[in-house]
Amino acid sequence: MTPQVVLKASRARTFATRHPWVLDASIERIVGEPADGDEVEVLSDKGKFIGRGLYNGHSRIRVRLYSGRPDEPLDVAFWRARLESAVGLRRLLGFDEPQGACRLVFSEGDGLSGLIVDRYAGWLVVQLTALAMQKRLSLLAPVLAEVVQPRGIVFRTDRIMARAEGMEVREGLAWGEPPPPRIPIVDGGLHLEVDLAEGQKTGIYLDQRENRRAAAKYMAGRRVLDMFCYQGGFSLAARAWGQAAECLGYDSSDKAIAEARAAACRNGFSELRFETGEAFQTLQQLYDQGQRFGAVVLDPPKFARGRKSLEEALRAYHWLNRLGMSVLEPEGILVTCSCSGLVTRQDFFNVLVGAAHQAGRDVQVLEQRGASPDHPVALNCPESEYLKCFICRVH
Structure with a gap:
């Protein structure tokens, strides 16, 4: 008999919309003795x-739900169908260029909670954020290989999620041919290189791809300040697609700055400048020096990693955006982002209202954007809408 997880009477209504997470606090009792990673029925x-x-049993997310049908076991056929559906969506989106990159599987967004798969040219990177998925890697890797037909599949474990899930931190080759140290990819004519072992997330930030394009169209003739620039994605887009006059990028990582400089040279934009610097301190110094810019990009890392840090994160976003507005010329363009899932779109909007008031600037919101469409938002999991990107004109 399949073990059963019985919900508290007060919590059952929560799952009318089929949210995929059953938290420990929602459970009344467990019938049977499921081991970690075992299939269970929720009643x-x-x-x-x-x-x-x-x-x-190690996680606050005690059960991750995948099916609402009582007659549908979570077997190989089930996982194959889900993976085929996810890959089919990316083909529909046109994100299947052989030398391109995209997110093939976006966890809850594709009904595969705890599994992220990115494609970089001929290789797949699997990021595991759930113990149950880690236990099924030997099942999932061959199915992925059959559906996508890559040259190789490597896997990575998010260290923060590993602690929360009670997972062993494991990384390496799951199937096929090991990747070279650096994989060349092409994004809209830009030639980039990806380090699958040491790069951020699974390699590069794929979720901002469409936002970089959208922002670029406002950059013509402007002097652009790109904060938290990582490998210089917004700067490269501003120069290549937006004909920006000048781009100056800052990141606290020496390695990221070296990557950004290399990418600029590789694409024939050696005039782009990238420097190491802490964002808040650098923005204050630029303001004190009287430097002003026609456009400012603020794309920080996640500030809120838990509810306890939410208020502190909102204050940090406020101060960052106030500083960003302060170094903008009149009628300058502000591209400001938050990837903190706990910060809602309304929260972020309110942050910008407060920052504009404190900076004494009038602000028009031109576009409110999210992640690239290969990061779909599942309506039954609002947490899958994590990225906010506002493009504004600042008077």
């Missing part, structure tokens, strides 16, 4: 079937 307090998922 209401009245015994009504709610969903089928995978159990983890």
